[in-house]
Each structure stands twice: as structure tokens, then as C-alpha cells.
Amino acid sequence: MKTDLKTNIKAVIARAYVRIVAANREPSWWFTETLLPVLSIAAYVYVYKALKAPEEYTGFVILGGTMSAYWIMVLWSMAAQFYWEKEMGNLDLYMIAPISRMSILLGMASGGVLLTTTRAFAIFLAGSLIFKVSFSIISFPKLLAVFILTLVGLYGLGMLFSSLFLLYGREAWHGVTLLQEPVHLLSGFFFPVRSLGFGVALGASLIPLTLGLDAMRQLAFKTGAKSGFINVNLEIIALVILCILFLVLSKYAWDFMERLGKKEGRLSLRWQ
Amino acid sequence: MLSEAFFAYRKDEIMNYAVETFDLNRTFKLKKEKKEKDKNENSKVVALENVNLKIHEGELFGLLGPNGAGKTTLIKILSTLLLPTSGTALVDGIDVVKNPEEVRKRINMVTGGEHCGYGILNVRETLWMFSQLYGIPNKKANEKIEELLKILDMEKFAKTKIGKLSTGMRQKLNVMRGFVCDPKIIFLDEPTLGLDVQVSRDVRKYVKTWLAENPERTVLLTTHYMAEADELCDRLAVIDQGKVLVCDSPQNLKKSLTKDAIFHIEVNLTLNGMEKFGEIPGVKKFAYEHKSHIGRTFLKFILEDESAISHVTESISDNGSKIVSLSKVEPSLEDVFVALVGRGLQDEN
Numbered sequence: 001m002k003t004d005l006k007t008n009i010k011a012v013i014a015r016a017y018v019r020i021v022a023a024n025r026e027p028s029w030w031f032t033e034t035l036l037p038v039l040s041i042a043a044y045v046y047v048y049k050a051l052k053a054p055e056e057y058t059g060f061v062i063l064g065g066t067m068s069a070y071w072i073m074v075l076w077s078m079a080a081q082f083y084w085e086k087e088m089g090n091l092d093l094y095m096i097a098p099i100s101r102m103s104i105l106l107g108m109a110s111g112g113v114l115l116t117t118t119r120a121f122a123i124f125l126a127g128s129l130i131f132k133v134s135f136s137i138i139s140f141p142k143l144l145a146v147f148i149l150t151l152v153g154l155y156g157l158g159m160l161f162s163s164l165f166l167l168y169g170r171e172a173w174h175g176v177t178l179l180q181e182p183v184h185l186l187s188g189f190f191f192p193v194r195s196l197g198f199g200v201a202l203g204a205s206l207i208p209l210t211l212g213l214d215a216m217r218q219l220a221f222k223t224g225a226k227s228g229f230i231n232v233n234l235e236i237i238a239l240v241i242l243c244i245l246f247l248v249l250s251k252y253a254w255d256f257m258e259r260l261g262k263k264e265g266r267l268s269l270r271w272q
Numbered sequence: 273m274l275s276e277a278f279f280a281y282r283k284d285e286i287m288n289y290a291v292e293t294f295d296l297n298r299t300f301k302l303k304k305e306k307k308e309k310d311k312n313e314n315s316k317v318v319a320l321e322n323v324n325l326k327i328h329e330g331e332l333f334g335l336l337g338p339n340g341a342g343k344t345t346l347i348k349i350l351s352t353l354l355l356p357t358s359g360t361a362l363v364d365g366i367d368v369v370k371n372p373e374e375v376r377k378r379i380n381m382v383t384g385g386e387h388c389g390y391g392i393l394n395v396r397e398t399l400w401m402f403s404q405l406y407g408i409p410n411k412k413a414n415e416k417i418e419e420l421l422k423i424l425d426m427e428k429f430a431k432t433k434i435g436k437l438s439t440g441m442r443q444k445l446n447v448m449r450g451f452v453c454d455p456k457i458i459f460l461d462e463p464t465l466g467l468d469v470q471v472s473r474d475v476r477k478y479v480k481t482w483l484a485e486n487p488e489r490t491v492l493l494t495t496h497y498m499a500e501a502d503e504l505c506d507r508l509a510v511i512d513q514g515k516v517l518v519c520d521s522p523q524n525l526k527k528s529l530t531k532d533a534i535f536h537i538e539v540n541l542t543l544n545g546m547e548k549f550g551e552i553p554g555v556k557k558f559a560y561e562h563k564s565h566i567g568r569t570f571l572k573f574i575l576e577d578e579s580a581i582s583h584v585t586e587s588i589s590d591n592g593s594k595i596v597s598l599s600k601v602e603p604s605l606e607d608v609f610v611a612l613v614g615r616g617l618q619d620e621n
Contacts (some may be wrong), residue, residue: 007407011605021394050621087385093449096351097405151332265300268348 008103015107016114019077023115031036033069034122039184041065041127050087056221057191059135061222062127064189067213069120069156071183073112075176078158081108082165083173084263092268101254104160108153134224143219150212156246156262157208163253167261183207192227201229208242211235289362290328290457290490291350295372296320296359298345298514300606305428319345321514323359327507332479334501334508335494336605342514343494344383347459350492351381364456365381379457384465395426395445398434399452411421412593413452420448423478424512440463440471447475451482457490464500478502499604506601508605510612517612522605529603529611532556533575533583539593549573553589554580559616574611 023029041061048057087090094104127133137143164172186204187193193201193214204210215235218228229235261267298320320342327333335343348354349361353373361368363375370440372471377573382464389398396417421427429437434445450458460479464472483489495501501508502522509519518525550558551569556557557574573584578600588595610616 005403010407011405014401017397017401018390018393021397022390026391054598088390089383089388092353092381092383093388093402095353095407096376096379096381098373098407099405195274259355262353265298265354268353 004098008099010098011099011103012107012110016111017106019111019115021109023118029119030122032241033119033128035071037123038126038130041123042130045127045131048266054223055134056217056223057219058131059128059133060192060217060227061190062124062131062133063216064191064213065127066120066124067150067165067209067216068184068189069116070113070151071209072180073116074154074158075161075180077112078105078108078155080165080176081171082162083169084251085267086165086169091232095258095267101258102159102251105159105250105254109159113151113155135220138219138222142236143216146212146215146219146232146239149236150208150216150242153208153214153239153242153246156198156243156250159250160246162251163250163257166254166257167264167266183209186210186250188213192229194227194229205229205238206242207247208239211238211242215239284477287295288329289326290329290331290364291333292362293323293325293346293364293491294360295322296325296349296361297357298342298349299357303435308316316516320349320356321344323511323514323516325509325516325519327492328489329490330408330483331506332483332491332493332504334505335492336496336501336508336513336609337511338492338496340513341511344461345512346511347381347461347492347494347516351459352376352377378455379450379459380455381451381459381461382447382463384443384467385461386446387434388446389434391433394431394433395421395437396430398445399448402449403452408453416452416454417448420451423450423481424474440467443467443619444471444475447478451478456488457492460491460493462495463493464495464497472500476500479504484581497520498609502605510609512609512613518608526603529574529607532603532611533578533581534601534603534607535571535573535575535581535598536575537571537584537588537598538596539569539588540596541569545591548591549587550583552583554583556613556615559610559614561616566621569593572607572610572616574607 016069041064044061044065082091104196128135161172161176164175184190186200186212187207188196188201188204189209193204193210196204201210210249211229212235214229217230218232220222225232237248256264258267299316299318302315302317323342324431325344325400335346337343347596349356350363350368352368352375353487355369364377364378366374369377389401393401399417400410400413400422403416421430424447426441426444426448426616434436434442437445449464450460463479464475467475479491479493483491492499493504505522507519507521508525508526512571541562546560546569549555549560552558554576555573556576558573561570562568563570571588573581575581575584581598585595585598606616
């Protein structure tokens with residue numbers, strides 16, 4: 001048992017290493033993943049400025065743009081990653097290794113968080129400095145807790161989606177493409193989610209980013225609570241539930257999909 | 273009622289085998305569109321049919337068969353990537369379906385033509401990464417990596433990103449990846465596929481050395497290269513269309529043909545009327561291979577006795593073909609395959 005745990009921890013570190021190394025060896029990301037997102041943020045900021053919206057809306061957009069980096073990462077480098085792993089022949093090698101599949105997922109997630117945080121921080125810093133955003137943090141511990149819970153929930157969701165790629169390959173790819181933009185809208189990346197109405201916002205709350213972003217906006221700006229969806233404490237409780245739900249579900253989904261894949265012979269079949 | 277002694281004996285017996293299969297079957301359902309295309313045919317493809325194999329610990333066992341024979345399906349079942357439709361498979365005495373986690377601690381797999389790892393990592397990092405999936409301590413892993421790099425002459429590529437390696441180098445890396453965790457049983461699925469002569473030789477040499485170092489190690493090799501099977505394997509099973517046709521040492525398999533007369537004949541490219549060569553009196557089995565790029569057809573005849581060769585040469589002349597060369601040969605594994613299946617190993621049908 002002790003040996004198994006040690007092996008699994010080693011597997012998490014090894015898989016995370018790939019992503020951390022990638023961050024250092026591909027410097028082009030500074031341009032594609034930091035400067036380009038800042039341009040898209042700028043477009044929203046200027047719309048708000050033209051409409052003479054309250055100052056904190058600029059901050060809302062910066063926060064949304066920052067968290068968008070995580071969402072893209074979760075979709076394409078967590079959920080869809082197993083499509084690539086299968087194509088490259090790595091999936092078979094992970095599946096025959098004496099480790100829990102969750103170790104590989106955790107390795108991808110932890111490496112991914114570190115990698116994306118550098119990008120997200122760069123976007124946040126650049127956006128905040130260029131547009132002179134002033135933050136007035138109400139509770140730093142709560143803000144940090146919300147941020148961490150949002151990431152855990154988000155990556156848990158990514159782990160859950162990744163199980164689909166075990167079997168469906170390219171078919172699941174379309175699903176991820178379909179999720180990208182609607183979630184930008186539904187989770188209120190560039191505006192307070194309350195604007196969508198209670199029912200829609202409640203439905204969108206299944207995606208941890210919706211509640212996470214809303215709570216962060218309420219905690220990072222003095223007047224943030226005015227445009228908040230629900231009470232921050234309630235949002236924290238809901239995020240905890242989502243984290244547990246997605247992590248547990250992803251384990252079961254993986255076990256189910258793996259069994260089905262082995263039965264149908266689709267686990268290591270490519271070009272599907 | 274069977275005594276405890278019997279079970280103890282049976283347990284001992286099982287533990288002596290690295291791999292055992294009992295009536296192993298695997299069928300695949302055809303996809304919907306394929307089903308419609310072949311609606312008059314069965315909607316299932318039989319990949320393995322009642323496969324019974326016993327591979328001894330310490331053995332280098334070969335599975336010889338053409339593409340689509342079921343070799344990879346068997347390897348996938350044994351390496352816990354695929355479930356059998358029915359039957360049982362034991363690896364190191366452990367059921368691959370009931371206890372796959374335990375099986376995985378004992379095995380590794382190398383597939384030919386496969387790339388492993390990530391282009392952004394270098395060779396050393398890739399090997400380290402895969403060693404960690406087996407919980408190997410860093411010091412031990414690094415020592416093993418250095419050893420493998422040296423043996424397979426890859427030291428100068430240790431810091432090369434794998435995205436920049438040639439196909440041969442990548443396959444060497446793949447082989448090293450399979451051995452880095454020092455498995456008890458390794459499955460080598462066409463490990464030298466597409467490699468040049470020198471790299472193939474290096475790989476074969478390493479496999480033999482690795483096996484000789486520890487009597488508990490076992491190799492299951494699938495190949496459709498006759499020379500490779502002949503050179504490496506202690507025993508081999510000839511597999512075709514999911515069925516094991518015969519299982520013995522290469523020497524014994526070849527010996528089974530010593531009473532027959534085997535002739536290899538090279539003629540100018542002959543595309544028509546080949547079937548009738550099998551009906552020539554005295555011909556037991558017959559196979560051919562067209563090599564259009566050199567304008568030749570290669571014929572292999574297994575004859576009841578030498579005298580039948582005159583009928584064969586007559587028929588070839590009657591067919592309008594010209595004999596370029598004719599030789600009587602000692603039986604090879606290819607001839608064993610022809611004798612068993614009635615076609616050559618390179619033929620896809």
C-alpha cells in the first residue's frame with residue numbers, strides 16, 4: 001500500500017514535469033498566450049469605457065480574462081489531452097503502468113495549474129497595469145480559498161471530461177469545441193453573471209468558474225457585492241460541493257470508460 | 273473431491289509459467305457502416321479462437337504470423353489493455369481480468385513503429401519519466417538509464433529532444449523505455465518493425481543479453497520476420513486467423529519438413545494461372561509472392577518427393593513463364609508456415 005502510494009506520487013510528479021518543462025522550453029507562449037489575450041480583454045474594457053460603465057467593470061474583465069486562461073487549459077490540455085495521448089501512443093503506456101489513472105490526471109492537472117498560472121498572472125498583471133485597475137480586497141483568505149476551490153473544481157471537471165476521450169476520441173473533440181465559447185458567455189467571463197437572470201446563472205453554476213468568478217469579483221472590489229449573484233459564503237459552499245462531486249465522478253467515469261473501452265476494444269484504437 | 277495436495281501441485285505448476293492461456297477467445301463487432309457493406313457476412317470478426325498457450329518462465333517465446341493473425345490482440349489482452357470475450361489468461365500466475373493491477377507490476381510492452389513520450393523532452397528525461405510510473409527510485413532509474421544508453425549506443429543522443437530523433441533512434445528509445453523498469457515479463461510486439469539492419473541487430477542483441485542475465489525474465493515476441501523468430505526464439509507458436517496452428521522450437525518445426533522436398537523457384541512476373549500450380553501431382557503445399565518492382569514472382573513448393581519437380585517445371589513452362597532460378601533448400605520457418613497455412617507469410621489473404 002505504502003509502495004503503491006509512493007509509486008503514484010512519483011507518477012504525479014513525472015507527469016507534471018512534462019508541463020513544467022514545456023513552460024520553459026517554449027518561450028513563444030509569452031506572445032500567443034499573454035499578449036493576444038490582453039488584446040481581447042482590451043476590446044471589452046473599451047466597450048465598458050465607451051458606455052461609461054462603473055470603474056470596477058474594467059477589473060471584472062481583467063479577472064475574467066485571467067480565469068479564461070484556466071478554462072482554455074482545462075478544455076484543451078486536460079479534457080482533450082487523452083485524444084493526443086492516444087494518437088501519440090502514450091495512452092497504452094499509461095494504462096499498462098502499475099499506477100492509478102488518477103495519478104496521471106493529477107500530474108496533468110498540477111503541472112497544468114503551474115503552467116497556466118504563469119500565463120494567467122502575466123495577463124492579470126499586464127491588464128491591471130495597462131488599465132490601472134484598483135483592487136480593494138475585502139478578505140484575502142476568502143479570495144485565496146475561492147481561487148483554489150475554483151481551480152480544483154475546474155480541473156475536476158476537466159478530469160471528468162477527459163474520460164470521454166478514452167472512448168470517443170474525435171467525437172468528443174467536437175463536444176469540447178462546443179463548450180468553449182458558450183461557457184465564456186454563461187460563466188460571465190466579461191460581465192457579472194447576474195445579468196443573465198437567476199435561472200440561467202444557477203444553471204451555469206454547474207461550471208465552477210461561474211461561482212468562482214462571481215465570488216472573486218465580490219471579494220476583490222468594494223462595490224463587487226452589489227453586482228454579485230449570491231452570497232459569497234454560499235458560493236464557497238457550492239464550490240466545495242462541486243469540487244468533491246467532480247473529483248469523485250471523474251474517478252467513477254474513468255473506471256467505467258476504461259472497462260467499456262477494454263470490452264469494446266476501443267481503448268487503444270486510434271483514428272476514431 | 274480433489275485434495276489440497278492437488279491444488280498445491282497445480283499452484284506450483286501455474287507459477288512455473290510466465291504466461292498461460294486457456295481457450296482464449298476475442299471477437300470484435302464490426303462498425304455499423306462496415307456491417308452494411310458486408311451484410312451478407314458475419315457481423316463479428318474473430319481475432320482469437322480458443323488460444324491455449326503455455327510460456328515458461330525464462331523463455332523467449334515467439335508468436336509468428338502474418339498481419340491480422342491475432343498477435344497484437346493477444347499481447348493487448350496479456351498486457352491488460354483488452355478484455356477477452358471468453359477464456360482465461362494468466363500472467364505470472366495472475367488472472368489478467370481479475371487482477372490487472374498485479375499483472376501491471378510485472379510487465380511492460382514495446383510496440384514497433386510506436387512513438388512514446390513528448391517531443392519537448394529529451395531522451396534521458398523521457399526514460400526518467402516512464403521509470404517513475406513504476407516507482408523506481410531516482411538513483412536506480414538514472415543508473416539504469418545510463419546503462420541502457422550505453423548498451424544501445426544512444427549516449428550521444430541523451431540530451432536530444434525526442435522530436436528531433438530519427439525513426440530508428442525513436443524505436444531504440446522505445447525499446448529502452450520498455451526495459452527501464454526491468455519488468456519480469458516483457459511483450460515485444462514487432463519491436464524491429466521498419467528498422468534498418470544495424471538497429472535491428474542492436475535490439476535483438478540487447479533482448480538476448482537481458483534475458484540471459486536473469487532466469488526469471490521472460491520475453492514474448494511477436495514478429496513476422498522469420499529470421500528474427502529463428503534467431504531469437506526458444507519456442508514459437510505459428511498463429512493465423514486467430515488460431516494457434518503449431519507450437520514448438522524452431523528446430524523441431526523445421527525438422528517436421530525434412531521428409532519433404534522444398535524448392536524455391538524464381539520466375540519472370542507471372543500474374544495469371546498461379547492457382548493451378550497447387551494441383552500439380554506431388555505438390556503438398558504451394559505459395560507465391562509477386563515482386564512487381566523487380567519483375568519477378570517467387571514460388572515456394574513443398575513436394576512429396578524430389579521427382580515431382582519435373583511436373584512443376586513443366587507446368588511453369590506451360591503457363592508461359594520463364595524460370596530464372598531454381599534451388600532445393602533446407603526447410604525454413606517460412607516453409608513451415610507455407611506447409612501449415614498453404615500461403616506465404618507475406619501474403620495478406
